[in-house]
Amino acid sequence: MKTILNKMRLWLDSFEVRDRKIAYFLCKLIPSQCPFERDIKLFGHTLCHLPPLCKLNPLYEQLVGLRLQALCYLAGEYKHITTINDLAHT
Incomplete structure (x- = not known):
């Protein structure tokens, strides 16, 4: 069980957000x-x-790190977006 969790942790840590739809x-x-x-x-x-x-x-x-990475991607790509609610209007 620990090895499965460790593999999942490594996969999540290495995941890179590179797409607006995935980040959202x-x-x-x-x-x-x-x-x-x-x-x-x-x-x-x-x-x-x-x-x-x-x-x-x-x-x-x-998961918290992945969410932060997605928020940073969106903030970098769409500088005027400050909250997730702002995304609905873009």
């Missing part, structure tokens, strides 16, 4: 923050807080 897809696919983190509230009072679980993912660092 990666930015949409990989969330900027953990979608599981949230506060559970009842009548306006916080009952509990669910911490981010993404760091439990063994490929977390590689």
